[in-house]
Amino acid sequence: MSLENNIRPCYDIIKTIGTPDGKVPCFIMKSHRMFKAKILSNVSHNVSFLRSLKVPESTLNLCRPETLVTTSTDADEFNGNVNKVISMGFSPSSFGFLKALYVISVMDEKLAQKKEFYRKCGWTEDDILLAFSKNPIFITVSEKNVSSKMDFLVNEIGLQPADVAKYPSILIYSLEKWIIPRWSVIRVLLLKGLIREGQFSLVGTALMGRKDHFLHRFVDKYKEQVPELLSIFQGKIGLPELGLGFEERDRVKQM
Structure with a gap:
């Protein structure tokens, strides 16, 4: 030049x-x-x-x-x-x-196509408008990327599509490096009865909270009862290795 x-x-x-x-x-x-x-x-x-x-x-x-x-x-x-x-x-x-x-x-030019995609994910027009008002950047994430996250959040965790629309930033976070490690910790704590549904917002507090806050509230606090929590969070230990009967999917209805 x-x-x-x-x-x-x-x-x-x-x-x-x-x-x-x-x-x-x-x-x-x-x-x-x-x-x-x-x-x-x-x-x-x-x-x-x-x-x-x-x-x-x-x-x-x-x-x-x-x-x-x-x-x-x-x-x-x-x-x-x-x-x-x-x-x-x-x-x-x-x-x-x-x-x-x-x-x-x-x-x-692609917004109409994106809106149709999210309707197929189970969102209503109001859900789409709400999500866009909270963080417009979520709509730039590829449909393939969003599909895998929506599948996990809805079919594995048991959230409703409208629940995800309230926290659209979750669709920007990595599924493997962010969402799954946090859900794995929460799932263990639920199955062991150390936390209960309704005590906190699953998405707002657990899945989207700052890393240091998450570790303090859900890992460090219970490290004596479940010493493996940090390794679970870091992906070093898989849930089946704990022998807690994960064959049955425990779905979170309201948190």
Whole structure:
């Protein structure tokens, strides 16, 4: 690429949107496919428009390049995306506003297909709207990825599809590295009678809580009664090895 005709102009554009020096390389890496002065030419206008709507600078600095770049140099495309997000109920000052704008920017044409997929997963229109309002990014996860997680959450754990819609971020987490280890610990504690259904929110507290909080509440607290809990959480011991009769699937009805 030409230093004078492309690289330097792109750098100047990136700096006009308030990107700190330390984050410029990250922005360039994320936008390398769009790293042309002609493509980035509308970024300054788009950022100015967001600032006029009082979008916080703290969130603008975290904005993904794909959110700010439109295929057309015409401002109407970006402005239309912004207005669409606002019409969905997102306030420009909210943390989720730029997440929703990112989804609309990169997936607008696929949203109808995605909504149909989630209907097949058992979600109602209200479930989809609720999940999108809570964390729009979940809808960018591939259908294959979501299918395996929904299958586990609904058919293995026994949650209702609507339960998952209340916590859409769970669909972003890894099934093997995050969801299954936590459920394995919870399942052992339930079968041993050390915890009871209704004491906590299974998804909100156990499956989505911070790692240190989970370890403190569900592993360290019961390590004397079940010394294997940490190894179960780390995937070093499988549930059948404990001999607790896991042939029968104990389903969680309401937690």
